[in-house]
Amino acid sequence: MTKRQRIVVVGHGMVGHRFAQAAVERGLTETHDVVVFGEEPRAAYDRVGLTSWFGHPDGAEGLSLLPGGVYDDPRVRLVLDSVVTEIDRAARTVTVVSPPSAVGDLLSNPGAVTVHDYDVLVLATGAAPFVPPVEGRGKDGCFVYRTIEDLEAIKAASEAATSGVVIGGGLLGLEAANALVQLGLDTHVVEMAPRLMPVQLDEAAGVTLVRHVEKLGVKVHTAVLTEEIEGGDSVTGLRVRQAGTEEGAPTEVVEAQVVVFSAGIRPRDALARECDLATAPRGGVLVDEQCRTADPHVFAIGECAAPGGTMYGLVAPGYAMAEVVVDALLDGPGTFTGADMSTKLKLLGVDVASFGDAFATTEGALELTYADAVSGVYKKLVVSEDGRRLLGGILVGDASAYGILRPMVSSGLALPDNPEQLILPASSGVQLGMPDEAQVCSCNDVTKADILHAVAEQGCESVADVKQCTRAGTTCGSCVPTVKNLIEEHFASVGKVVDKGLCEHFRLTRQELFDVVAVHGYRRFDDIVEAHGTGRGCDVCKPAIASILASQTSTHILEPATAELQDTNDKYLGNIQRNGTYSVVPRIPGGEITPEKLIVIGEVARDYGLYTKITGGQRIDLFGARMEQLPAIWKRLVDAGFESGHAYGKSLRTVKSCVGSTWCRFGVQDSVGLAIALELRYRGLRSPHKLKGGVSGCARECAEARGKDFGVIATEKGWNLYVGGNGGATPAHARLLAGDLDTETLVSYLDRFLMYYVRTADRLQRTSTWIEQLEGGLERVREVVVDDSLGLGAELEAEMARHVGGYADEWAATLADPAKLERFVSFVNAPDTPDPTIAFTTERDQIQPIAPALIPVGAPA
Amino acid sequence: MIDLVRATAVCAVADIPLEGGVAALVDGLAVAVFRTHDGSVHAIGNVDPFSGASVLSRGIVGSRGEAPVVSSPMYKQAFDLRTGACLDDASVSVPSYDVSVVDGVVLVGGVR
Numbered sequence: 008m009t010k011r012q013r014i015v016v017v018g019h020g021m022v023g024h025r026f027a028q029a030a031v032e033r034g035l036t037e038t039h040d041v042v043v044f045g046e047e048p049r050a051a052y053d054r055v056g057l058t059s060w061f062g063h064p065d066g067a068e069g070l071s072l073l074p075g076g077v078y079d080d081p082r083v084r085l086v087l088d089s090v091v092t093e094i095d096r097a098a099r100t101v102t103v104v105s106p107p108s109a110v111g112d113l114l115s116n117p118g119a120v121t122v123h124d125y126d127v128l129v130l131a132t133g134a135a136p137f138v139p140p141v142e143g144r145g146k147d148g149c150f151v152y153r154t155i156e157d158l159e160a161i162k163a164a165s166e167a168a169t170s171g172v173v174i175g176g177g178l179l180g181l182e183a184a185n186a187l188v189q190l191g192l193d194t195h196v197v198e199m200a201p202r203l204m205p206v207q208l209d210e211a212a213g214v215t216l217v218r219h220v221e222k223l224g225v226k227v228h229t230a231v232l233t234e235e236i237e238g239g240d241s242v243t244g245l246r247v248r249q250a251g252t253e254e255g256a257p258t259e260v261v262e263a264q265v266v267v268f269s270a271g272i273r274p275r276d277a278l279a280r281e282c283d284l285a286t287a288p289r290g291g292v293l294v295d296e297q298c299r300t301a302d303p304h305v306f307a308i309g310e311c312a313a314p315g316g317t318m319y320g321l322v323a324p325g326y327a328m329a330e331v332v333v334d335a336l337l338d339g340p341g342t343f344t345g346a347d348m349s350t351k352l353k354l355l356g357v358d359v360a361s362f363g364d365a366f367a368t369t370e371g372a373l374e375l376t377y378a379d380a381v382s383g384v385y386k387k388l389v390v391s392e393d394g395r396r397l398l399g400g401i402l403v404g405d406a407s408a409y410g411i412l413r414p415m416v417s418s419g420l421a422l423p424d425n426p427e428q429l430i431l432p433a434s435s436g437v438q439l440g441m442p443d444e445a446q447v448c449s450c451n452d453v454t455k456a457d458i459l460h461a462v463a464e465q466g467c468e469s470v471a472d473v474k475q476c477t478r479a480g481t482t483c484g485s486c487v488p489t490v491k492n493l494i495e496e497h498f499a500s501v502g503k504v505v506d507k508g509l510c511e512h513f514r515l516t517r518q519e520l521f522d523v524v525a526v527h528g529y530r531r532f533d534d535i536v537e538a539h540g541t542g543r544g545c546d547v548c549k550p551a552i553a554s555i556l557a558s559q560t561s562t563h564i565l566e567p568a569t570a571e572l573q574d575t576n577d578k579y580l581g582n583i584q585r586n587g588t589y590s591v592v593p594r595i596p597g598g599e600i601t602p603e604k605l606i607v608i609g610e611v612a613r614d615y616g617l618y619t620k621i622t623g624g625q626r627i628d629l630f631g632a633r634m635e636q637l638p639a640i641w642k643r644l645v646d647a648g649f650e651s652g653h654a655y656g657k658s659l660r661t662v663k664s665c666v667g668s669t670w671c672r673f674g675v676q677d678s679v680g681l682a683i684a685l686e687l688r689y690r691g692l693r694s695p696h697k698l699k700g701g702v703s704g705c706a707r708e709c710a711e712a713r714g715k716d717f718g719v720i721a722t723e724k725g726w727n728l729y730v731g732g733n734g735g736a737t738p739a740h741a742r743l744l745a746g747d748l749d750t751e752t753l754v755s756y757l758d759r760f761l762m763y764y765v766r767t768a769d770r771l772q773r774t775s776t777w778i779e780q781l782e783g784g785l786e787r788v789r790e791v792v793v794d795d796s797l798g799l800g801a802e803l804e805a806e807m808a809r810h811v812g813g814y815a816d817e818w819a820a821t822l823a824d825p826a827k828l829e830r831f832v833s834f835v836n837a838p839d840t841p842d843p844t845i846a847f848t849t850e851r852d853q854i855q856p857i858a859p860a861l862i863p864v865g866a867p868a
Numbered sequence: 869m870i871d872l873v874r875a876t877a878v879c880a881v882a883d884i885p886l887e888g889g890v891a892a893l894v895d896g897l898a899v900a901v902f903r904t905h906d907g908s909v910h911a912i913g914n915v916d917p918f919s920g921a922s923v924l925s926r927g928i929v930g931s932r933g934e935a936p937v938v939s940s941p942m943y944k945q946a947f948d949l950r951t952g953a954c955l956d957d958a959s960v961s962v963p964s965y966d967v968s969v970v971d972g973v974v975l976v977g978g979v980r
Contacts, residue, residue, distance in 0.1 A: 511932070511933075512930070512931075542930070542931040542932075542933075543887065543904070543905050543929075543930045543931040543936070544928075544930040544931070545928065545930040545931070545932065545937070545939060545946070546927070546928040546930070546939035546944050546946075548930075549928050549930060550928070567885075570885065570888070571885050571886070571887045571888040571928070571929065572928070574928065574941070575923070575926045575927065575928075575941030578926060579926070583923070583926075583941055583942070585919060585921065585942075586920075586921050587919075587921035587922055587923045587942075634926075829883075830885075833891065834891050834892055834893040834898070835878055835879040835883055835884075835890040835891065835892050835901075836876070836877075836878040836879055836892045836893060837892075837893040840893060842891075842898065842922050843898075844898070844915065844920070844921065844922045845922075858920060
């Protein structure tokens with residue numbers, strides 16, 4: 008057996024993280040241990056989406072690419088807060104300086120220095136913002152824009168400021184300007200070039216963009232040079248003069264208390280230079296097509312690397328390099344030979360895309376443009392001299408055609424006879440056959456063929472499936488509409504009806520059905536199927552409609568109009584077990600129960616000979632009840648103060664809690680109290696799938712709240728709300744929706760979140776897949792729930808209030824109504840004869856079902 | 869035609885919920901008796917052949933194409949109420965019984 012090899016990764020940004028992820032996924036960790044040193048205090052996060060941090064200021068975790076900071080594979084170890092200071096290539100070691108907390112020995116290691124061996128070293132140190140040598144750049148109030156810490160500092164400084172200026176009108180500069188606008192500052196952008204985004208846009212596109220940006224209140228100064236940053240210790244303004252004028256020419260001052268430098272980035276290649284590895288003239292560690300330096304044990308990837316002498320300042324090429332190195336270490340053939348520098352993004356709410364030969368530098372290239380100054384749309388196509396091939400283009404204001412156009416460039420697909428149709432407004436629906444090798448997701452290098460393979464061979468049926476299978480659409484998300492179209496096209500082409508209808512009886516989706524029921528006020532299945540369906544329904548549409556009716560009304564599910572629509576579990580208010588018996592699960596809110604009630608459960612179980620087991624939801628299941636026994640068992644329980652636990656329903660199950668601040672010496676909030684309140688608030692809510700919640704009293708998270716559809720974790724200041732978690736076959740961690748909420752706000756957000764889910768999810772869709780499938784994902788949920796962008800908040804809360812007000816215990820109501828009790832008999836003509844097929848044996852002092860003999864096929868019963 | 873002398877009277881037709889079912893004991897065997905939307909009554913064996921549990925009367929009654937069906941509450945296979953044939957597995961069926969309604973009383977006869 009060969010000895011395990013050790014890979015040391017320097018840097019845990021997006022690319023370092025991707026390397027570790029790929030190492031796990033592709034099996035490199037079978038033979039290699041991976042240690043990643045990150046110098047920031049937190050694990051890798053989405054720097055591309057940095058501005059969205061302002062939406063939820065205490066939610067740095069919302070951006071995290073590795074929430075929790077630990078890889079599932081124990082052979083990958085992440086060490087944060089640690090700086091690699093030296094590489095010894097001869098000894099194959101790195102020297103690491105960590106603060107004492109990271110190595111655990113506070114007394115002897117005040118800032119520990121440790122030395123680590125490597126067999127393979129991967130440099131992923133990224134880049135640093137470039138600060139031009141302007142006089143006054145060290146004053147208080149000057150910042151760069153790259154890390155969450157930078158943003159925190161800018162936010163703090165903005166509190167006392169009225170205006171801010173961004174130096175640099177490129178991609179990042181406009182992102183930074185967006186940040187300043189969100190902080191409420193009077194915002195200016197100064198750019199040396201005559202237009203914004205000079206690298207990506209031509210003049211006409213730049214002008215269109217300026218018009219959009221200025222509409223948002225940002226003042227744009229193009230073709231100006233920064234002479235000096237004015238002020239004493241702190242910034243008061245920026246002195247600028249027109250580009251092209253001599254020194255001493257008239258200047259003007261842009262008043263600002265905050266200055267953000269966003270004038271480009273420089274590769275962080277110092278470690279490599281210090282150990283005599285070659286760097287490119289414009290920075291970046293020189294590497295070959297496998298991203299290997301001159302030293303065969305050392306690789307460099309991402310913004311710190313310069314494959315073939317060129318540095319790439321985008322995340323997609325960095326990801327590609329990470330994959331190439333993992334491939335190389337597995338003796339694969341992968342190479343990195345350049346990258347598609349196409350970009351599509353939303354800047355300050357404006358769609359901007361630039362791809363291929365956007366400036367028509369190819370000999371003989373022709374340009375086709377479409378501009379609509381009124382609506383602020385500019386589109387340009389660059390085509391080959393013969394008009395047959397698309398070479399590149401620019402889109403501002405409407406980039407919807409990007410998904411079709413960019414792959415046409417990389418694939419060389421022949422243009423249609425009237426290429427202008429591609430950018431004229433009416434053509435937005437034009438579908439063009441894309442060749443298989445066309446790259447659909449440039450962030451993760453996923454081609455059309457990869458997506459079709461996932462759909463045709465790997466059983467993917469939805470965007471969410473394809474995301475999981477191929478990673479397409481998981482970084483910037485701009486290709487998601489294309490992915491969706493490809494999936495639909497594929498199913499149409501193989502003759503599989505892309506029918507999003509529920510079943511053969513309804514062509515409507517659950518969401519459409521929900522709306523139809525709400526609009527018409529239907530209360531009976533017959534009315535719904537007559538108006539909107541065919542036939543007499545089935546085990547798919549009937550329970551779905553029963554659930555929709557239950558969500559919209561507060562009538563008992565066993566009322567005559569809906570009783571026969573219920574699935575067997577709901578029909579008998581219990582979970583059917585393999586031998587036809589049912590389980591009995593009384594609600595124990597938050598898992599808190601008195602000794603008296605525990606004794607009642609014990610007595611009932613003993614008297615009816617039921618099997619008892621403690622569940623993961625902190626309550627007690629009683630198994631083996633015959634259907635006809637259910638009313639008597641529940642009578643005992645209801646009389647003792649219990650109510651239905653809805654273990655049988657697609658509805659709220661439990662809200663699990665840890666013991667919280669009442670007893671636990673670490674707890675910071677009363678988690679049990681909140682869990683009980685939430686469980687009682689949402690009990691009985693019928694939903695597209697079962698719902699589970701959790702509340703933890705501190706960050707130790709003993710209630711495992713992030714494994715639930717909604718999880719609440721106490722902070723010193725209030726509660727953090729996480730959504731979209733579940734266990735089961737496809738576990739998902741809940742993600743942060745909003746942080747440090749007071750209890751009232753928390754409840755109103757939860758009301759909105761749950762009702763939004765109940766209204767719009769598909770049948771049997773858990774919250775995690777529902778969020779994944781929403782266009783915009785979690786961000787969309789945040790817009791609706793937190794920002795109330797649809798203005799639906801009050802309506803959703805009112806619906807929840809109606810549910811809460813109309814709640815009544817289903818079992819108590821059933822026991823009080825002889826008509827509802829009629830169904831609980833073994834045989835209609837022999838109510839005293841128990842079902843003879845049910846029999847039990849004893850195992851570990853409790854009953855266990857004996858499997859009923861399977862009936863020979865076709866034989867009489 | 870049902871043999872009225874040997875048939876078992878199981879319940880009043882009104883005891884069977886519309887588009888629902890009940891279980892009855894006929895000569896010691898469990899029979900599921902259903903009433904469909906058009907008012908007609910059907911009887912098939914109550915034991916679900918896929919699980920062995922005596923539960924078909926608790927399934928959801930509806931239609932598949934033209935066929936009136938019940939879907940097993942256990943694993944959801946559909947059975948044609950008129951014949952007992954499983955529509956999801958042609959090799960499986962449950963017995964189908966003669967059934968008749970006389971003066972509002974449901975009579976279940978022998979296996980067809």
